[in-house]
Amino acid sequence: MEKIPELCHVDDALSILSGKWKPIILLHLLHKGTLRFNTLKRSVPGITQKMLTVQLRELEDEDIIRRVVFPEIPPKVEYSMTDYGRSLEPVLEAMHQWGTRHSLRKQEKKDC
Amino acid sequence: MEKIPELCHVDDALSILSGKWKPIILLHLLHKGTLRFNTLKRSVPGITQKMLTVQLRELEDEDIIRRVVFPEIPPKVEYSMTDYGRSLEPVLEAMHQWGTRHSLRKQEKKDC
């Protein structure tokens, strides 16, 4: 780990993953491969069209996901992880594992 | 990794680490052990007293850091990681490594 926190890059990773829906969107794409807009929307209960669009655009801008438009009627747009995006998997994995232990721990405390 | 993103715990980890100053505060405490309030403040350029207080309280509430008050004049308060807080180190490490590669990549793109 970097010895000088002034040069901290944790924030760089955080800025990619921050956004209310990004982790769950990424997990879906990692697990299920390629998904259409509405399929993704149904997979993320509670998200609005606008927010899904916004979050997808931000991830696309960072080259984390790929957006493929099929020039058809009705329109069809598919989203998938880029190879670069897949490099986030260990990070998400680490966060997921820690988060799981953390929520268990909180649960135990509540039970007391 | 959890197969059902509906039960995603990445957000749990994210909620702990989110907050403009938390990663750098945690890195300082991980590297330097125990720090007083003002020492920490000097270590995080740009942070205000209020924000430092708020972020420290939130981390303390989650049992990530320990706050020890010495009943002296002038007041002295020391902050350090809890054992539980240290369990976040692999997560921060993963994020740091990814973030470092990410910022290098962005740099390369800019150079083109």
Next chain:
DNA sequence: CAGCATCCAACCAGATACTG
């Protein structure tokens, strides 16, 4: 189907002033 535009509420964070 997959968006975009607009408007609005809530939250987050900063500046500043005051205190035991």
Next chain:
DNA sequence: CAGTATCTGGTTGGATGCTG
């Protein structure tokens, strides 16, 4: 020294309506 209180501006997220 290590805070708290208050005010304020900026950003984020949500509701709704419209479009190729």
